[in-house]
Amino acid sequence: MLKQITIPENDPVAVPExxxxxxxxxxxxxxxxxxxxxxxxxxxxxxxxxxxPMQLYxxxxxxxxxxxxxxxxxxxxxxxxxxxGKHTIKFCMGTACYVGGTPQLIDKARQVxxxxxxxxxxxxxxTLELCRCVGACSQAPVVVVDEDTHGRVRPxxxxxxxxxxxxxxxx
Amino acid sequence: xxxxxxxxxxxxxxxxxxRGAHEVIDALHDELVAQGLIDEVQVLETSRIGDPVxxxxxxxxxxxxxxxxxxxxDDIPYLVEEHFLKGRPVERFRAQERLVRDEELRPPQPKxxxxxxxxxxxxxxxxxxxxxxxxxxxxxxxxxTEMTPEQVIDTVLQSxxxxxxxxxxPTGRKWQxxxxxxxxxxxxxxxxxxxxxxxxxxxRVLEGDPHAVIEGMIIAAYAIGSRQxxxxxxxxxxLAVKTLNIAITQAREFGFLGKNIxxxxxxxxxxxxxxxGAFVCGEETALMASIExxxxxxxxxPPFPAVAGLWMKPTNVNNVETYxxxxxxxxxxxxxxxxxxxxxxKGTKTFALAGDVKNTGLIEVPxxxxxxxxxxxxGGGIKDNKGFKAIQTGGPMGGCLSAEFLDLPIDYxxxxxxxxxxxxxxxxxxxxxxxxxxxxxxxxxxxQEESCGKCTPCRIGTRKILEILTRICEGKGRDGDIEQLExxxxxxxxxxxxxxxxxxxxxxxxxxxxxxxxxxxHVYEKRCPAKVCRALISYxxxxxxxTGCTVCARNCPTSAISGERRxxxxxxxxxxxxxxxxxxxxxxxxxxxx
Ligand SMILES: Cc1cc2nc3c(=O)[nH]c(=O)nc-3n(C[C@H](O)[C@H](O)[C@H](O)COP(=O)(O)O)c2cc1C
Ligand code: FES
Numbered sequence: 001m002l003k004q005i006t007i008p009e010n011d012p013v014a015v016p017e018x019x020x021x022x023x024x025x026x027x028x029x030x031x032x033x034x035x036x037x038x039x040x041x042x043x044x045x046x047x048x049x050x051x052x053p054m055q056l057y058x059x060x061x062x063x064x065x066x067x068x069x070x071x072x073x074x075x076x077x078x079x080x081x082x083x084x085g086k087h088t089i090k091f092c093m094g095t096a097c098y099v100g101g102t103p104q105l106i107d108k109a110r111q112v113x114x115x116x117x118x119x120x121x122x123x124x125x126x127t128l129e130l131c132r133c134v135g136a137c138s139q140a141p142v143v144v145v146d147e148d149t150h151g152r153v154r155p156x157x158x159x160x161x162x163x164x165x166x167x168x169x170x171x
Numbered sequence: 172x173x174x175x176x177x178x179x180x181x182x183x184x185x186x187x188x189x190r191g192a193h194e195v196i197d198a199l200h201d202e203l204v205a206q207g208l209i210d211e212v213q214v215l216e217t218s219r220i221g222d223p224v225x226x227x228x229x230x231x232x233x234x235x236x237x238x239x240x241x242x243x244x245d246d247i248p249y250l251v252e253e254h255f256l257k258g259r260p261v262e263r264f265r266a267q268e269r270l271v272r273d274e275e276l277r278p279p280q281p282k283x284x285x286x287x288x289x290x291x292x293x294x295x296x297x298x299x300x301x302x303x304x305x306x307x308x309x310x311x312x313x314x315x316t317e318m319t320p321e322q323v324i325d326t327v328l329q330s331x332x333x334x335x336x337x338x339x340x341p342t343g344r345k346w347q348x349x350x351x352x353x354x355x356x357x358x359x360x361x362x363x364x365x366x367x368x369x370x371x372x373x374x375r376v377l378e379g380d381p382h383a384v385i386e387g388m389i390i391a392a393y394a395i396g397s398r399q400x401x402x403x404x405x406x407x408x409x410l411a412v413k414t415l416n417i418a419i420t421q422a423r424e425f426g427f428l429g430k431n432i433x434x435x436x437x438x439x440x441x442x443x444x445x446x447x448g449a450f451v452c453g454e455e456t457a458l459m460a461s462i463e464x465x466x467x468x469x470x471x472x473p474p475f476p477a478v479a480g481l482w483m484k485p486t487n488v489n490n491v492e493t494y495x496x497x498x499x500x501x502x503x504x505x506x507x508x509x510x511x512x513x514x515x516x517k518g519t520k521t522f523a524l525a526g527d528v529k530n531t532g533l534i535e536v537p538x539x540x541x542x543x544x545x546x547x548x549x550g551g552g553i554k555d556n557k558g559f560k561a562i563q564t565g566g567p568m569g570g571c572l573s574a575e576f577l578d579l580p581i582d583y584x585x586x587x588x589x590x591x592x593x594x595x596x597x598x599x600x601x602x603x604x605x606x607x608x609x610x611x612x613x614x615x616x617x618x619q620e621e622s623c624g625k626c627t628p629c630r631i632g633t634r635k636i637l638e639i640l641t642r643i644c645e646g647k648g649r650d651g652d653i654e655q656l657e658x659x660x661x662x663x664x665x666x667x668x669x670x671x672x673x674x675x676x677x678x679x680x681x682x683x684x685x686x687x688x689x690x691x692x693h694v695y696e697k698r699c700p701a702k703v704c705r706a707l708i709s710y711x712x713x714x715x716x717x718t719g720c721t722v723c724a725r726n727c728p729t730s731a732i733s734g735e736r737r738x739x740x741x742x743x744x745x746x747x748x749x750x751x752x753x754x755x756x757x758x759x760x761x762x763x764x765x
Contacts, residue, residue, distance in 0.1 A: 072466055076448050077448035132450065
């Protein structure tokens with residue numbers, strides 16, 4: 001039966017507004033064949049991550065073992081179990097970008113933010129990530145800031161991107 | 172239906188409207204009436220042709236495909252008289268090509284033939300009527316009213332169309348298998364997972380001409396007898412997903428999807444499903460597992476999808492580009508299609524040209540064109556007048572080809588024979604400054620990480636190869652490493668479960684074969700001939716060239732550079748991480764690699 005886990009009070013399933021979002025997604029897709037992927041994609045995009053309590057919650061609603069949900073969440077790199085920073089900067093590691101200077105950009109990011117790809121700044125503002133080719137290879141190297149693709153980013157332009165995010169946050 | 176000899180598409184995007192697009196349309200209409208041409212020239216509105224900031228108001232005239240820009244109502248009388256009455260394009264109103272800002276898709280270059288890309292950047296993808304104006308859904312109408320499913324399959328067979336997803340399986344045969352498979356419920360799937368780094372052909376087609384793919388899928392569904400289809404699109408392509416959903420809604424409204432399509436008793440509907448960032452989901456059996464809502468792990472074939480696919484039902488899986496070719500083949504006939512290309516590879520192929528070539532971006536060329544023509548005629552040659560070193564084809568499961576293969580005609584068989592493969596169509600050109608061992612390591616890093624882990628050879632083998640390559644790049648290569656690499660490649664290839672593992676060694680094998688001397692230089696002389704591998708190089712500032720501008724010191728991520736303003740600077744090799752940023756930012760070429 002139900003696996004017992006303690007649910008932190010700030011977990012989305014414990015926050016009524018967030019839970020309503022999850023409920024709505026579940027309701028909309030519960031009869032869809034193969035709906036689990038659709039549900040997880042929606043939850044990831046609307047809530048930003050899929051915590052363990054959320055996985056359990058979804059599994060119970062769909063009447064599938066939590067291991068099935070966890071198996072899917074852990075398989076796909078788009079699904080994260082922890083919240084990301086407010087903004088995400090992704091470095092394209094595709095062939096064109098790799099050859100075009102992504103490694104240098106990461107060096108620069110390390111210097112400017114003091115974190116490695118996969119980590120979030122201590123103020124929770126920026127998460128760095130590596131990603132696969134985003135299909136904008138003719139503009140290599142490519143950096144994806146939240147939803148926006150920036151092409152031909154030179155290392156000395158990188159601090160501007162970070163400043164842009166920091167200033168926006170101040171407003 | 173009236174027969175128009177010309178179609179004029181006028182852009183009515185907000186910026187063009189602000190600049191008087193409606194006045195231009197009114198003037199055009201009045202003038203066509205005045206000159207008695209209104210029954211011969213059709214004026215249509217479209218949302219965007221060129222960048223309106225540069226061109227607005229602008230219009231496109233077909234069949235010539237002439238782009239007139241920055242028009243005012245006063246220009247129209249002259250334009251109509253010259254172009255439509257006397258048949259003389261007016262040069263001074265034409266858009267200046269050099270202003271075209273679409274870097275991914277330039278106007279066709281020499282030797283290009285556009286079939287799949289014909290509408291991309293030309294029509295408004297969010298307006299089905301634009302597509303219809305380009306003969307859209309005419310092939311579907313023809314198929315549903317004049318052809319039996321068997322005739323459709325025969326036509327595709329005769330055209331010689333082969334799958335564009337990589338393996339090049341004849342599409343007609345695939346459809347035949349799916350048709351012959353017993354079962355009431357069958358599925359049609361479009362593989363839009365385009366995971367190969369360096370490839371973005373499918374994305375542009377989905378974003379620029381979604382209806383061509385949808386129409387191709389409906390025709391396939393009719394041919395095999397399916398009522399439900401899925402487009403599996405990778406999550407990295409949110410715009411493509413959005414465009415597809417709009418297109419599907421519009422196609423339903425127009426009666427091209429849904430129940431009783433075009434009043435016949437054929438029904439079919441489509442749904443877009445999104446991936447979530449797993450490369451292996453491009454493999455068809457993994458893709459189907461993912462649509463079913465499971466981990467995207469491949470399974471052994473047979474049974475092939477045509478027999479037991481999605482939810483164990485007969486399923487036809489084709490690539491985006493494969494489907495996009497179909498309507499044209501139906502409309503223009505299989506003979507037209509098979510007149511392009513080589514004996515065994517018919518038609519055209521889109522490629523994403525990237526890397527160290529002058530004109531990067533999407534191209535579409537007939538099969539049989541040589542690599543040299545692609546790089547030098549279509550691509551404009553190597554950037555910065557450097558020398559050509561290699562071209563990578565086929566993505567992470569393809570290989571690198573050296574200069575001796577430049578005159579190789581591009582088709583499925585030739586590339587495979589040369590030790591690479593067609594793949595989905597990424598072409599990455601590498602200049603003399605590229606280290607082939609580093610490239611092999613890069614691809615291994617990719618496949619190692621994307622290996623789903625289900626089978627041992629792929630999971631363990633790729634990791635082992637990566638270890639050795641990393642060691643070699645770090646200057647710690649040992650005697651016997653090269654031989655061990657060769658052994659591992661053979662073993663992984665022979666024993667892996669799916670195409671990912673079977674193809675993973677190709678980048679290593681092909682570079683070992685063609686660039687063995689580079690491996691040897693790394694292992695035996697601890698030297699990186701291309702001066703790329705960080706452990707084997709050092710950066711130095713030439714004191715007589717350095718002006719002391721301080722730009723390198725300010726940009727160095729590890730503060731390894733010191734020096735007074737206006738005095739030659741120096742790099743501390745112990746702190747330097749050899750990232751090369753200083754060399755990139757130096758305006759005086761004062762920094763050299765040893
Ligand atoms: C690891 C791996 C990745 C693949 N990725 C893709 C892909 O991104 N797009 C694609 O169309 N086919 C991909 N394929 C090929 C598909 O399995 C399948 O052959 C193809 O979709 C069939 O369509 P086609 O006959 O139109 O080429 C991949 C195969 C393997 C083994
Ligand atoms: S390699 Fe970076 S966008 Fe394709």
